[in-house]
Amino acid sequence: MILVEKREERGVEEYKMELKLIEKTENNVVLELSNTNESEINTLRRLIVSEVPTMAIEEVEFIKNDSALFDEILAHRLGLIPLTTDLKIFNERDKCKCEGKGCPLCQVEFTLVAKGKSTVYSSQLESKDEKTLPVFGNIPLVKLLDNQELELIAVAVLGRGKTHMKFAPGVVYYHHKPILKITHDAKKLEQFKDKYPKTAIVDGKLDEKTLLKDNLYEACEGICDELLKVDYEKNKFIFHVESFGQIKPMEMITVALEKFNEKIDDFVDALKDKKSTKK
């Protein structure tokens, strides 16, 4: 790790993790992280999954429910619908100015009315906030028969994955950066050809780019060490962040880093308090 700056006033040494963007799509980001270690990377992973808040339905009031599903089951299904989240607008309810009573800055109301033979989908939820909407409109919630009715009011709030996984913004995973040593030996490859996935061989050769894509090399490791040997870099990691759609993957990372800094500052302050009380 590289020591960047010594913040003497706080007594904290800062280290800089190096970051390289490898792939970026709307809901997916792949980064190469170096000058770091497993514990830091895993802390970042845990913070993204459990501390980055998103909106999800938390309370449901049923006015009518003739469907075959119990209220509790339907409420649970509603809670699992990912909702687009604007973290600049909303506060977590317990930290809001309304002191947890509920206001337009910490909750969004949805209504749903359906009647007659049909499948009810997430797109039928009417939101009172134009920015807070189901990410996917085609999630089936329940089936209704003739003359059956469903009417409900649902309230979505900001919450964190550590209280319920429905608030988790996505999935995060990482692995050490692989180093592929490929030897082009046509005879040998012919001998082992059937053991490798068909897609791994391009123009009669094991192709590095293809092997790295979607971690295909993992399926090829150990088949023949003379053709392909996989080593891993100790301090370099490939870090995958996939969003469920509530917020963008880059926002997931930046918010998690803010939480990381907050936690470290809290820790340092707690240590200082302890020292001063000892005196």
Ligand SMILES: [Zn+2]
């Ligand atoms: Zn509020």
